[in-house]
Each structure stands twice: as structure tokens, then as C-alpha cells.
Amino acid sequence: MSPLDSTIPHFPINTFGPAMKGLVIGGIGILHVFLAQFAIGGGLLLAYFERTAQRGGAGAADARRFVDGFFQVLVLVSFVLGALTGVAMWFTTIEVGTRTIGLMVDRFHWLWATEWVCFSVEVCAGYAYVRVGRRLDDRARMRLLLLYAAAAWLSLFFINGILSWQLTPGDNPLGGVWQGFFNASFWPSLFFRTIVAMALGSLAACVVINTLDLPRERKAALVRRAAHLAAPMVLMPVLAVWFVAVMPADSRSWITGGSIAMTMFVGIAAGASVLIGAYAVVGILVKRLYVNGATATLLLALAFGATGAGEFVREGARKPYTVRGVLYSTSLTPEEVATLRVTGAVADDPYPLRDAARYPTPQLVRGARVFRALCDACHTMAGANPLVELTHTWTDDQLRMNVAKLQRTKGFMPPFAGNAEDVEALAQLVRWEDAGAPATWSVQADPAMHAQITRWLDEVGTLPSSSARRAR
Numbered sequence: 001m002s003p004l005d006s007t008i009p010h011f012p013i014n015t016f017g018p019a020m021k022g023l024v025i026g027g028i029g030i031l032h033v034f035l036a037q038f039a040i041g042g043g044l045l046l047a048y049f050e051r052t053a054q055r056g057g058a059g060a061a062d063a064r065r066f067v068d069g070f071f072q073v074l075v076l077v078s079f080v081l082g083a084l085t086g087v088a089m090w091f092t093t094i095e096v097g098t099r100t101i102g103l104m105v106d107r108f109h110w111l112w113a114t115e116w117v118c119f120s121v122e123v124c125a126g127y128a129y130v131r132v133g134r135r136l137d138d139r140a141r142m143r144l145l146l147l148y149a150a151a152a153w154l155s156l157f158f159i160n161g162i163l164s165w166q167l168t169p170g171d172n173p174l175g176g177v178w179q180g181f182f183n184a185s186f187w188p189s190l191f192f193r194t195i196v197a198m199a200l201g202s203l204a205a206c207v208v209i210n211t212l213d214l215p216r217e218r219k220a221a222l223v224r225r226a227a228h229l230a231a232p233m234v235l236m237p238v239l240a241v242w243f244v245a246v247m248p249a250d251s252r253s254w255i256t257g258g259s260i261a262m263t264m265f266v267g268i269a270a271g272a273s274v275l276i277g278a279y280a281v282v283g284i285l286v287k288r289l290y291v292n293g294a295t296a297t298l299l300l301a302l303a304f305g306a307t308g309a310g311e312f313v314r315e316g317a318r319k320p321y322t323v324r325g326v327l328y329s330t331s332l333t334p335e336e337v338a339t340l341r342v343t344g345a346v347a348d349d350p351y352p353l354r355d356a357a358r359y360p361t362p363q364l365v366r367g368a369r370v371f372r373a374l375c376d377a378c379h380t381m382a383g384a385n386p387l388v389e390l391t392h393t394w395t396d397d398q399l400r401m402n403v404a405k406l407q408r409t410k411g412f413m414p415p416f417a418g419n420a421e422d423v424e425a426l427a428q429l430v431r432w433e434d435a436g437a438p439a440t441w442s443v444q445a446d447p448a449m450h451a452q453i454t455r456w457l458d459e460v461g462t463l464p465s466s467s468a469r470r471a472r
């Protein structure tokens with residue numbers, strides 16, 4: 001049985017105060033992705049330097065010193081912080097997107113298990129290297145490093161198929177597992193992430209090289225070698241174009257101007273990546289500039305910004321879905337929206353509000369429950385992406401209509417999954433919060449207004465904006 005077959009499930013709810021759920025998960029996600037990609041790039045980089053060391057000749061001994069020094073940093077940062085943020089990801093996703101993560105685990109069970117095996121191999125190989133690496137002969141060292149690098153990259157390979165499926169699950173999202181895994185954005189995002197991983201490894205290497213006690217010339221030689229792995233960053237715009245080309249049309253429209261925040265983030269991610277790649281090619285390899293520790297750290301921070309912007313866009317482009325066409329960000333299926341239009345959004349929600357006593361009328365309590373069910377994945381009342389602020393200048397009717405016609409108000413919101421009373425309750429709640437949460441508030445129950453909201457809901461229907469566009 002798939003998690004989607006059951007009646008609409010409800011899970012215990014957590015909120016994060018003024019930080020909205022999407023921001024919390026996005027923030028931890030970006031940090032985790034950054035560390036994980038650093039671990040992957042670091043593995044490739046180490047195998048490359050170890051080969052240099054084993055070939056002998058000038059710089060071989062320095063390369064060997066670097067490998068041993070870098071590995072300590074890699075293990076500390078990626079195993080400790082990477083593993084901690086990875087666990088934090090699981091804790092937040094199961095609170096914020098229980099149904100989505102359940103569906104993903106259900107669908108890609110064995111592939112996800114394989115990813116975990118790869119990660120375990122990576123950790124064991126890395127740990128073995130730290131403990132006994134220096135005592136091994138060349139062949140054994142190389143094997144251990146290659147095992148580490150391959151396992152790390154394979155974990156990316158597997159998780160990439162699962163995550164890219166969320167954006168481009170194809171025409172038959174719940175069809176064959178491999179068809180879902182090798183989805184339209186699988187290859188561009190795998191190349192994209194591999195190149196970013198190599199660049200992060202390379203920049204971190206420049207920081208570490210600067211801490212080695214070597215004459216500057218010999219450090220410069222190591223820096224130039226490390227720069228080889230950052231050079232492919234100049235290809236990022238090509239990959240970005242490929243990635244955008246395989247996206248669904250409406251997601252593409254957010255990125256190409258439809259959502260100015262996303263458009264800017266794409267620009268920042270692509271621009272910063274090109275600059276880093278160009279610096280590696282022109283500055284380090286051609287002009288033979290020396291990269292000191294401060295510059296390398298600065299570049300690494302720039303790369304962190306680029307990674308963050310890229311992840312923001314990847315997450316944002318999926319809206320209003322967590323799994324395109326299958327589950328909205330509100331953890332509802334498109335079919336369930338039609339059901340909830342009749343039953344109301346919160347009729348079956350068993351969880352009371354923590355702060356019910358705050359609200360002077362039952363209508364406002366209902367509004368708060370509707371908000372929790374349908375909006376708080378992407379909004380707060382008065383913190384990040386705040387409803388009070390967004391609607392402050394609107395008239396009451398404008399507010400009612402724009403909530404009823406939510407998917408047309410902004411195409412990256414799902415259709416409103418409740419009835420006319422829910423719209424009214426939510427509108428009242430927003431207005432009450434905007435008024436400074438006074439101790440008394442009148443209840444709105446005008447039948448003519450109720451009929452008008454119902455007409456708006458019927459007019460706009462329950463299909464997402466992407467199909468509304470086509471039907472127009």
C-alpha cells in the first residue's frame with residue numbers, strides 16, 4: 001500500500017516560531033548539502049593528490065603531506081558536522097513533510113538503503129584511512145582512497161535520483177522505480193553537483209595548503225594542482241541551461257522572471273560559480289597567482305553562497321509541490337483538495353492548537369487551524385513571508401477573493417483546500433492579527449458573503465495553476 005492510498009493522514013505538528021518551516025528545512029538542507037558535497041569533492045581530490053604522490057618526482061612528498069593533513073580536516077568536518085546535519089535533516093523532514101518523506105522512502109526503499117550502504121562504506125574507509133593510512137604501502141593507500149572517493153560519489157549518485165524525482169517525476173510519478181530514478185533532471189543535476197563538489201574540495205584544499213609548513217613556492221605548486229578540480233565550474237552556465245530546459249514549464253517561468261527572488265538567486269548561483277571557475281582557470285592556472293588562506297576562505301564562502309542560492313532555487317522550483325503532480329507542499333494530493341472543499345480543511349484534524357486561548361472567537365480558532373493546515377509550510381503570520389504584511393494594503397474582499405483563488409493569486413501556491421467558512425475564518429484571522437490581536441473581535445457570518453466566496457471557489461476550481469494556464 002502506498003502512503004497515498006490512505007485517507008488524509010494527520011501528524012503531530014511542530015512550528016518554528018517566526019522562522020517558517022520551509023526556511024528551517026532549507027537552512028539545514030543547504031548546510032548539509034554543502035558539507036556532503038565537500039566530502040565528495042574532497043575524496044576525489046585526495047585520490048588525485050595521492051596519485052601525484054605515488055608518481056614520484058618534484059612535489060611528490062608535498063602531495064603526500066597534503067593528503068594526510070587534508071584527510072584530518074575532511075573527516076572532522078564532513079563526518080562530524082555532515083553526519084549531525086544529516087540527522088537533523090531527518091528530524092526536520094519527518095516533522096515538516098511527514099507524508100512526502102514517507103512517500104519517498106516507500107518508493108525508493110532499496111535505492112535509499114543502497115545510498116546508506118555507500119555512506120557507511122565511505123565512513124569506514126575514511127576512518128580506516130585516518131587510523132592506519134600512514135602505515136600502509138602505496139597500493140593499499142590508493143585502494144582505500146579510491147574506495148572512499150567512489151563510495152562518497154555513489155552516495156551522491158543515489159540520493160540525486162531520489163531528490164531530482166521530486167521536481168521531475170515524469171508522466172507516471174508512481175510507475176517503475178528506475179524510470180522515476182533516472183528522471184529528466186537526473187543527469188544535469190548529477191553533473192552539476194559533481195562539479196560543485198569538486199570545486200568545494202578544491203577551495204577547501206587551498207585553505208588547508210596554506211596551513212602547511214612549506215616554502216611558498218611549494219605551496220603554490222600544490223594550489224595549482226588543487227585548482228584543476230575547480231576549473232570545471234566555468235561549465236556551470238551550460239549545466240544550468242540544461243537543467244532549466246528539462247524543468248516543467250511553469251517552474252521554468254518562475255526562474256525566468258515569474259518569481260523575482262528565484263530569478264535573482266539563479267543569477268547569483270550561476271554568476272558566482274562562473275567567477276570561481278574563471279578565477280581558478282585564469283588566475284591560478286594561467287596567471288599563476290598565489291591563493292593565500294584568506295582568499296581561499298573568501299572563495300569558499302562565495303561557493304557556499306552559490307550552493308545556497310542553487311538549493312533555494314531547486315527547492316523553490318518545485319512549488320506548489322513537494323513531489324510534482326503528486327503531493328502539494330501542504331502534504332495534500334490534488335484529489336484531496338476537491339474533497340476538502342466540501343468537508344472543510346480541518347474537519348478531521350485531531351490536533352488542538354497550543355495557543356487556542358489567545359483567540360477571542362471560535363471563528364479565529366478555526367482560522368488558525370486552517371492557517372496551520374494550508375499555509376504555514378510557506379508562510380508565517382508575522383515572521384518570514386508574513387501573511388499580515390503581504391495583505392496589509394488589501395481590502396477585505398480582495399483578501400477573501402485572493403485566498404479563495406489562491407493558485408491564481410500566485411502560481412506557486414496550491415489551490416485552497418477548504419470551504420467558504422475556512423476562507424472567511426482565515427481572512428478574519430489575518431485581519432485580527434493585523435489589528436494587533438485585540439481582546440474582542442466580531443464574528444463574520446453574512447450569508448451573501450458566504451455565497452460570494454463559494455462562487456469564487458467554484459470559479460477557480462481545484463486544479464493547480466499549471467493546468468489552469470493550459471485550459472485558459
Ligand code: HEC
Pocket residue numbers: 319320321329330371374375376377378379385387390391402403406409410412413414416426
Ligand atoms: C507552496 C508554498 C505556499 C503555500 C502553501 C502558500 N503560499 Fe502564499 N505565497 C507563497 C509565496 C512563495 C509567495 C510570494 C511571496 C512574495 O511575493 O514575496 C506567496 C504569496 C502570498 C500572498 C501575497 C500575494 C501577492 O500577490 O502579493 C498571499 C496573500 C498568500 N501568499 C496567502 C497564502 C495563504 C492564505 C495560504 C494558505 C491558504 C498560502 N498563501 C499558502 C507560497 C505559498
